Amino acid sequence: MHLFLFLFFGAVCAGAAVNLLIQRKTINSALSLIVVMGSLALLYLLLGAEFVAVVQVIIYAGAIMVLFIFVIMLLNAGDEEQSKGSNVAKIFGIPSLFAGGIIGIWVLLQHRPEEKLLPIGALYGPADKVGMMLFTKYLLAFEATSVLVLIAIMGAVVLARRSDS
């Protein structure tokens, strides 16, 4: 059952990601991205990381993508214009995509940590454990991220402030 759900949502995720790229309308691409986020959340849930899954939905699908849609609606962004494309990309694009994918999988298989592989659903990630890890083991990364977000907020304030001149 878990394996079936994993394959199903993995396929949905990959399909939506491809759809994101080939859609000509901006809003359809944004909606595909929401589907990608949602199916990623379900994959986290299948792995047993329920807190991460819900946070993924709240932050990415519920907040960030709403702002994406908001901007698309505000600018009323139209259809994407397509250039003729370069011949190099046409000839080498798909073969090099396959080659890159195969090399990536090969490298991953070479460096597979045998004993650390978890079966689906074996991970247990309730909110208190995640919080404990954030404030002990990953404190530096956590604080660095918060400083980064603070800088982004300050940048937004500076950009949004009207110059009086």
Add this chain to the structure above:
Amino acid sequence: MSALTFLIVAIIKIAVTLGVLLTVVAYTVWLERKVVGRMQNRWGPSRVGPFGLLQPLADGIKFLLKEDLVPPYVEKNIYLLAPGLALIMALTSIAMVPIGPIVHLFGISTPMQITGVVDASGHASDINVGILIVLGITSLGVYGIALAGWSSNSKYSLLGSLRASAQMVSYEVSLGLSLVGVLLMSSTLSLTGIVHAQLGTWFGFIPQWYIFKGQIVAFFVYLMAAFAETNRIPFDMPEAETELVAGYHTEYSSMKFAMFFMAEYANMVTVACIASIMFLGGWSGPPMSFLPAAIQAFLPLVWFSLKIFCFLFLYIWIRGTLPRFRYDQLMAFGWKFLFPLALANVIVTAFIVAIRA
């Protein structure tokens, strides 16, 4: 419990909850029309059935039989998707809400909650991130409104949905933060766990609800943010009929309009459920030990319904009382008043919890 019994019990619970929720939604509309009518010194619906009680039924038939117009130049797929999205998100979140304690029927015991089960030790347990799931589903509800306005290809709809998305994203922050105080005190994210943390009483009759345990500021922040989240007066900018015709659902007719309408009222019920669970003890209440046991078994349901009714009445009361905010006032109120207040409440609560620990 075997898999088959589990399935049957789950289906029964879903059917009952859905039926009750839709009935409550229909009669909230009736109540609203009736109460606002009396507040404005008129009768409200009074022709269909006694006290106009069959009015929701008549409205439903009218919605079903009306012509279903799809205007030209709409973005058809998204236009058709939006009302369904809004309604599904509004109806799904009720699944996390614990309506009552464990019931024992025909040798099966199960909590009165769709996502709840009885664990091995005989206690009720549910999803341990329940409140976050409710917040997540509610935050997805904004897509229904945003996409409806955009796909309608109409100025009024677009303006309405732009306002709605900005408003809901802004007030969601205060809404979430106002709940953090309660979560810090109960140290659980499961809704059943939060209700169980409020079960005791002081002096035998004052229930230990979080609103009495110092979360009163958070309660009022939640209340105001919840009004904005459900697009109700005084925060009903997205559908301000004096400026925007009807806002995001201007171009919708018949059943598709009814779906938006139902979504709004279902959201009101959900928000009221969460308020009563987080701050008012959910289905718990003052002990009534003088009553016979048969009546006592129904008390949790009575308490819960009473709390929901009070919230719904408050919604209607405020609708009949207050004028609408101006849009810049609404944003300033949300970001400059509610948000710092919710943040301060979190910090103070965290300090007190840390000192006591």
